[in-house]
Amino acid sequence: MKFLQNPSRFDLLLDDVSIWEQNPTVSQTCDGAKVITTVTLGNLRIVNTARKIEKHGAYEWVNTLENTGDTPTPIISELWDCRCTLPLPHEEPRRWTAMLPDPKAATKIFAPTGSTCSAEEFYPDPDRIVSNCRVNHIFDGESKDYTTSGGRSSESHAPFFNIHKDGHGVIAAIGWSGQWHCRITRGADDITIRSGIENLHFKLLPGEKIRTSSVVLMPYDCDVVDSQNKWRRLVKDEFSQAGKRVDWAPYCASFWGGNPSDTMLRRVEFIRENKLPYEYIWIDAGWYGIDSKPTANEFEGDWGWYTGDWRVSPHTHPAGLRDVSRAIHEAGLKLLLWLEPERVRESTPIVAEHPEYFLGDGGNRLLDLSNPDAWNYLFHLLSRIIEELSIDCYRQDFNFVPLELWRAKDTEDRQGITEIGHITGMYALWDALLERFPNLIIDNCASGGRRIDIETLRRSIPLWRSDVYCPANFDVEIAQMHNLTFGSWLPYSGSAIKEYDLYNIRSGYAPAVSAMQYFYADNSPEDANQQLRQCTEYRRVRPYLSEDLYPLTEPSPKLDVWCAAQYDRPSQGDGLLQIFRRENAPYDSAVFHLRGIDEDAEYVLEDLDGGETSLTGHELANLRLTIDTPRTAKIYIYRKK
Known part of the structure; x- marks a missing residue:
């Protein structure tokens, strides 16, 4: 002291x-x-x-x-x-x-x-x-x-x-x-x-x-x-909603919000019928705007012009998403909904009704959270949407660079005051929502991971680490690398799975996951079998991914290397290895020096593709692995006998 x-x-x-x-x-x-x-x-x-x-x-x-x-x-x-x-x-x-x-x-x-x-x-x-x-x-x-x-x-x-x-x-x-x-x-x-x-x-x-x-x-x-x-443990205990308001960071099946309600209902029923153990349905952008029309994905349509008009599109969702929310909850799932309340398009009704709420004069306006009337408007708007749709996770995006607008409002002898008012207004907003809705969690996005700090961490979970995951065929080696980089600072953050092969699926395993196979298309019975394996394996893997992290390789996006990480759970005497031999890696064997291993103990090493091996602690601490096939993802769980 x-x-x-x-x-x-x-x-x-x-x-x-x-x-x-x-x-x-x-x-x-x-x-x-x-x-x-x-x-x-x-x-x-x-x-x-x-x-x-x-x-x-x-x-x-x-x-x-x-x-x-x-x-x-x-x-x-x-x-x-x-x-x-x-x-x-x-x-x-x-x-x-x-x-x-x-x-x-x-x-x-x-x-x-x-x-x-x-x-x-x-x-x-x-x-x-x-x-x-x-x-x-x-x-x-x-x-x-x-x-x-x-x-x-x-x-x-x-x-x-x-x-x-x-x-x-x-x-x-x-x-x-x-x-x-x-x-x-x-x-x-x-x-x-x-x-x-x-x-x-x-x-x-x-x-x-x-x-x-x-x-x-x-x-x-x-x-x-x-x-x-040590830092990861501190963040888990003191600056995280995961493990407190919810046991784990969410495992989501993601829908594009511009897909019609009938499509969403069909996909929810597919998940329910096949008993796929997702936890949340993630409804992304594109669901709003009184005149917006259905779109197949985020790269089509004019949905972006309606940001700030938070009326559910009657063309896309005739029942105002209430039927979709009801089906989600009846299936035993929870609902995550995307909004971006701070950025507002100039053509939306609220700008005409209350221009004093906003900063800027371009196509994008900034809702000024230092303005008490603007703050009250937003708090009541969000509260109404959360209540009407029974939202379990409120996803707040922020695709805007606000600094120049804040500074433009300040006078010479008040530099910084607008920014301070906006940021503390955002904290007050999130605190008020969390107080009003005791079971709510908040997902903090901001163009994919651009507003992560200890104040947002204590109030939210970043479920989408980066917009680099947006393309349907993004380089999954980046997700592998992010487990090492983001993971060193954040015990809870999220990645994405977009394709069905095992290498892609395992590359997306992170403390939170958005499974996006539903984002663009319906799924077949064969897909259901693959997803059931994915869901079952991921839910077994997930508890390890917020434990102690030991990078076994340097972070690299290159295709001629391996990428490997150890997650050790000291409280249980076990851990997990996440190993990737990438497509052009010229070597088929590697020795990994594991940490946290009791070299005097006996261990079992389980290959999640099948089979177990008994090892001494010394052998496990100096583990040689052979992967014969390039572009292969392996997961091993070790435990003391």
Whole structure:
């Protein structure tokens, strides 16, 4: 708790001078693992609410700022919600010589890219070389700056960092679903982390109160892979809806929303008749718009022009989807429905009725969640749809870059206020929906994984990691790679299955799955048999995929390599291996060094294609596998005897 009792773990400038240089009044109260620090300077009151997460050795805090007077505050700028210095093993200054510095001895920043609709999403390449410099190595006296782009938290960079040196380090995460900024500075024997909202420069008006970004810090003493598993466990326990509101992340059969109700009802009946153990029916976009017509898939029709008109299309769904919802629930399934409420087309009725609710003047408008009337409109709209259709999972998409619209609304002395109002309005919206509907879960999309941070994670589950999965024949090797990259940071996230062969199916196994074989076409009895095998196998595999993850190969989209991962479940003494020999891999055997194995124990290795083998712990920990056929996916489960 001593760490949290240091009040200067955050900072800001008040009229261009640090608050800590202006002799503020500071008070603290401690209540168990929680410390509340109040800093007062003139009419500005800052309340820092912090807690230690003892089980995981982690710390979390968030700041609120309030004007307690009757005149505006001085200008607030350079607001660092986190400004912390932590010990780290010694580092020398960079020396420019003929030799590149030894990468094994370097201080490395594992800073994942955002969801960029590519294979490299959420991949933190610490040894990447640009202009003969490893750009994510940091030396004494250097600083590195990271930020997202466009106002979505995991657009170009994700707000997660692992800073490591010689078996010691810290994982830092920023809780802000907009435009964050992080600066990491290396000292000789320490590391300083600063994080906050980018480009703030504002005064608070009398009585005005805001909250800013949160932060989580998790120091550790282990290697990088073990630290990522410590992080996964922390996220599971403290920042996830899976395992709490629902036992597991959803397993969905997905329908295109522009398919007519009769088609959907036929497909629901097919699932029911064949006793296929899906859990949710996912109805995607295309179901709405008073004048929209049925479409075969998302690449056809004019359904996109109706975004913001959340009336069910009477041409596509004459009964307003109520018959489809009823059939889904009568089949023992749950309903997931796609909406995108923040982006609204200019031609929709609500824009004409209430232009004051929106920012922008182009074809796409942004619903301003900093506007209380706009917020109330949206909360009541969503509540009505959720109630009328008995929605179990509300999927919120956000195919829009909002930053410039936020900044265009701000005046010179209020820079950042619109963004803060919108993002905190979104948090309030989700919190209100979760409170009103105790069994509801929220799926967070944002163009496929572009708004993932600790604040959205604590309220939602990202069931669609990336829009790279949109094409019907997307490269499934990317999904394999994403299990290693997204998986290192997120114990629960979702992938897609679109084709029926075993290699494609197993490539799509993730903690959440959208089975999209129904998205474009009906299915045959032979398809039902294949799906039953898929469903049964996946539901057996799924519990392992949110356990400790040990990548056995480097993430790569290339076809001439293997891709492999180990998921170890220490509580049960068992685990799972997900192994892919890709199409052009020239070798048919590989040795994998498994972790978490008791080398003195005896194990059984089960091949899910049939057969079991008894192994010593030593043999399992140094497992040689042979796969004779290229483009083959194998799954093994190991357990102690």
